[in-house]
Amino acid sequence: MRLLEYQAKTLFAEYGIPIPKGLTSTEIEQGRKDAAVLGFPFVIKAQMAVGGRGKAGAIQKCQNADEFELKYPEIMQKVVKGEKTKAILLEKMADIKKELYLSLFLNRGKRCYTIIASADGGVEIESVKNQIIREVGLGDVDAKTAEEVAHTMCLKDKSAADFVDILQKLSKITTEKEAELAEINPLAILGDGSVVALDGKVIIDDNAMFRHDELRRFQEVSDLEERAEKSGFSLVELEGNIAVVGNGAGLVMSSLDMLSDHGGKPACFLDVGGGATTDTVYEALTLISKMKKVKGILVNLYGGIVKTTTVATAFIKAYEDKVLDVPVFARMSGAEADKSKEMLKGSRTKMFDTVEEAINAAVMEVNKIG
Amino acid sequence: MVDLFELLIGKEGDADYKKKPVIIQGITGKFGSFHTQQMLAYGTNIVAGVTPGKGGQKFEQTPIYNTVKEAVDATGAKISVVFVPAKFFLEAAIDALEAGIKLLIAIPEHVPIRDSMKTIELAKKKDAIVIGPNTPGIIIPGVMKIGIMPASPFKPGRIAVLSRSGTLMYEVSYNLSLANFGQSVCLGIGGDPINGTPVIEAFDRIRNGANIDGVVVVGEIGGDAEEMLAQHIIDTKFDKPVVAYIAGRAAPKEKRMGHAGAIIYGNYGSSESKVSMYAKANVPVAKRPAEVAMLLAGKLDIKGRIK
Numbered sequence: 001m002r003l004l005e006y007q008a009k010t011l012f013a014e015y016g017i018p019i020p021k022g023l024t025s026t027e028i029e030q031g032r033k034d035a036a037v038l039g040f041p042f043v044i045k046a047q048m049a050v051g052g053r054g055k056a057g058a059i060q061k062c063q064n065a066d067e068f069e070l071k072y073p074e075i076m077q078k079v080v081k082g083e084k085t086k087a088i089l090l091e092k093m094a095d096i097k098k099e100l101y102l103s104l105f106l107n108r109g110k111r112c113y114t115i116i117a118s119a120d121g122g123v124e125i126e127s128v129k130n131q132i133i134r135e136v137g138l139g140d141v142d143a144k145t146a147e148e149v150a151h152t153m154c155l156k157d158k159s160a161a162d163f164v165d166i167l168q169k170l171s172k173i174t175t176e177k178e179a180e181l182a183e184i185n186p187l188a189i190l191g192d193g194s195v196v197a198l199d200g201k202v203i204i205d206d207n208a209m210f211r212h213d214e215l216r217r218f219q220e221v222s223d224l225e226e227r228a229e230k231s232g233f234s235l236v237e238l239e240g241n242i243a244v245v246g247n248g249a250g251l252v253m254s255s256l257d258m259l260s261d262h263g264g265k266p267a268c269f270l271d272v273g274g275g276a277t278t279d280t281v282y283e284a285l286t287l288i289s290k291m292k293k294v295k296g297i298l299v300n301l302y303g304g305i306v307k308t309t310t311v312a313t314a315f316i317k318a319y320e321d322k323v324l325d326v327p328v329f330a331r332m333s334g335a336e337a338d339k340s341k342e343m344l345k346g347s348r349t350k351m352f353d354t355v356e357e358a359i360n361a362a363v364m365e366v367n368k369i370g
Numbered sequence: 371m372v373d374l375f376e377l378l379i380g381k382e383g384d385a386d387y388k389k390k391p392v393i394i395q396g397i398t399g400k401f402g403s404f405h406t407q408q409m410l411a412y413g414t415n416i417v418a419g420v421t422p423g424k425g426g427q428k429f430e431q432t433p434i435y436n437t438v439k440e441a442v443d444a445t446g447a448k449i450s451v452v453f454v455p456a457k458f459f460l461e462a463a464i465d466a467l468e469a470g471i472k473l474l475i476a477i478p479e480h481v482p483i484r485d486s487m488k489t490i491e492l493a494k495k496k497d498a499i500v501i502g503p504n505t506p507g508i509i510i511p512g513v514m515k516i517g518i519m520p521a522s523p524f525k526p527g528r529i530a531v532l533s534r535s536g537t538l539m540y541e542v543s544y545n546l547s548l549a550n551f552g553q554s555v556c557l558g559i560g561g562d563p564i565n566g567t568p569v570i571e572a573f574d575r576i577r578n579g580a581n582i583d584g585v586v587v588v589g590e591i592g593g594d595a596e597e598m599l600a601q602h603i604i605d606t607k608f609d610k611p612v613v614a615y616i617a618g619r620a621a622p623k624e625k626r627m628g629h630a631g632a633i634i635y636g637n638y639g640s641s642e643s644k645v646s647m648y649a650k651a652n653v654p655v656a657k658r659p660a661e662v663a664m665l666l667a668g669k670l671d672i673k674g675r676i677k
Contacts, residue, residue: 002624050624082622108563108593108631111487126636138487178484180563207630208482210457234628249561249628250535250590253617258658260620269621271628302537302544303520333544356658 001204004047006089007218008200011177015169017184018162018196022091028072034090040064043091046075050083051124058085061093082239086220094196099186100153100163101128104141104170106180112137113174115145115167119153122186141171155189162195163187177215178208224290231283232273240265242366243288246300247276255300255355264363267294276306281314282323289323296327296366300355303334312340315349324348329362331355372497374575375555377448377473379513388513391417391447393438393471395454395462397429401477402453405518406432409451412521414514417445420465438462438469448472451507451516459503460485467496475516476502476566480630486564493566499575500566504629505558506536517558527552528674529666530576532569533588534559534595535629538617541659542588549663550672554581559595561629569595570602577608583674584611586662587653591618592632592639600647611669611676614648615656616641 003011006024013019023034024047035042046058053059058078062068078085101121107114115134116125132152136145146164155163166187174182183201190196204215228235234249244259244266246252252271259266268291272280288294301311311332318324328349332340341351352358380387392409396402397419406429410416418441419429425436435441438450450471454462456478466474467489474493476486481503493500501508507517512526519536523544529551533539536558543556557572559565567575569587576582589596596616603612619641621627623634634640645655656662671677 106483106563109568109595109598111490111564111568124636138484138491175484178482180483205483206626207456207480208484211482234626236622236625236627238622246537248535248537249632250533250538250588250617251541253535253590253621253627253632254538254541254615254659256621257617257619261657266620269627302540354660356660 001206001209001215001219002049003200003202003204003218004049004086005045005200006047006087008202009197011173011202012197012200015173017166017169018194019200020092020094020196020198022089024087024089026087028076031072031088031090032068035065035068038090038092041093043093044068044071044075045089045091046078046080046085047087047089048078048080048083048085050081053080056080094188094198095191096188096198097191098189100189100195101125101185102167102170102187103181103183103185104136104174104179105183107135110135113171115141115149117149117153117167119155125183125185136171138175140175141168143168158193159189159195166195166197173202177202177212178205179203180205224287228270228287231280233280233284233287234269234271235287236269237291238266238268240267241293241295242362243267243270243291243294243297244300245270245272245284245288245297247272247302251300251302255298255359258355259298259359259363262359262363264298264359264366267291276301276303276311278310278314278317281311282317285314285318286323289325294326295369296329296362298358298362299328299330299332300358301330301332301334303332307335308332308340309336309343312343312349315344316347319347319349327365329358329365331358372472372499374473374499375579377499378508378510386415389415390449390514391415391445392516393418393420393441393445393447393450394432395420395438395450395452395466397421397432397434397453398424399453403429405453408521409515412515414516417447438466438471442469442471449475449516451475451477453477456480456482456503460488463489463500464492467492467498472498474498474500474566475507476500476505476560477507477518479504479561481562483562483564486562486566490564490566501557502560502566504562505560506539508555508557510555511553519556519558523547524556525552527554528581528583529553529586530579530582530584531556531586531588532559532572532576533557534561534569534590534631535588535617536561538588538615538659542586542615542662545660545663546586546666549667551663551666551670554579561631563593563631569599573599573602582610584613584666584670586666587612587614589614589616589644590629590632591616591621591627591634591641592629594638594643596644597647600651600653603651603653611666612651612653613656613662613665613669614653615659615662616644
């Protein structure tokens, strides 16, 4: 789960990491009240789970009420890299002297947490220069390590002390909340030498959420995704018009790639999980039927243990119940494939021996519908 | 370091050569019991099950114990396959490793990362191997399967398959089998960001196997396992053919594609980055699963000789 900036900052505040004064709203009426409390000038920041907001105009300075009336609705409407604005954070401007970079992330290769820090922050991590990298194991970052990092960054006096404190608190967040990433960029040194988190990005391990009811308040899933999660599916919505369904994340990704290679546009990624039963496939088809953009469904199931007839039964039921009214192009390997073909004869589900054939047919037919 | 093949099949002359005893943790669950039957049917020597509270009972012919320690004491098994729900995985893994299990196959998906890391840390101390979590397991075609893979895609031979995805391991192996490239071992790395045996370690564990003519590595977007492997192949001058496949070329950035580990940040984890590193290591990357066998056929003749 990726927290939005204001959510990450709520966590920061709870752990005592300094943040600028700010208020969050989702409607302009509340925004006006927040503006009155904060007082002009301030920054209007779109809350969305994506980087590069500044460049895209989703973060703007606001000097007075006239500007506010123009910019608040504009930023509320913003879409950056497909992500919509979820809320608006109004935040007091800081007197920035220098911008630093700081993050703790789960290092997959080394299988431990790793600090990345730099005295040259404020840009995306790929462009952060002079990165200081320290592997820190599974536990909390101790004072000695934090001081060494501060020293390497040439921080002095109050700035150094503040930095050490913030790094240790950030490390506490990663271990206690089981974060895969906790990033502050920029971490700003102000005119008086104090250090403040101007932005925040925290990604929590979804698999550990059962131990963190206190983080549920930040969880925001679409109805569709929630239903998928309940069924044990993985669903990612995409822009196109052909839904891609399969069992196993790798197989669905692979089908997505091949569909794109053949000029098809995937509408979603749907992994029904390792096994496939009549019920899971029926539920998958039901979920897809809620997506209006879908003009056809590509199904790629590697059966092995699963009988294809089990799956074919789900298609037949979905047509009977009128859950399904778009064509299905299916490749299923596994037992009883011939029997399945017989069962589906005359229905709008076409069975193919290879996924390549299913994809060709899907792209041709969906393009024909337009 | 413990040797993977020795744990799995042992040495010729061993009384239990190719019949190494295996324990199933979570044998009475729906998933565990189904796959126990499948494994038994394949010829895997399952000697005990573990389900706390059900000690003394039997699953078909197999005795059940309350703890792994009791099961190990009774059978001498060094291999355990874990089927418990993700929430209880850490407990089950500690139980196994403390009892002397040397090869732990961690099937469950959705294990919290910190639990995986704790398991791996303990396994290192105990000189044990963890495969997974979120893995289909390992199969030595014709000999044994310890995991949840179907039997039909695999056939005995001399190609090693390492895969970060379960169903793609089946799909690619099926295509290899059709092209008469049988497999000596197929090992599921697991779809999580943290793996008990990452690709590079798995590669080192199988590379010197006497019965390997070539290696197929099935990867996906996310992380840098493929990049590291490519560099490792260059550094260690591995001279047998390696062919790769990478799923997720068409995936958007910063979206988790089903597997917890399949996510791109910036360029980190992207397919382009992996393909370009593989190119440096002279590892061709197939565009689709069926192409893997064709690329391998370009490097090996049917007798397994390098062309």
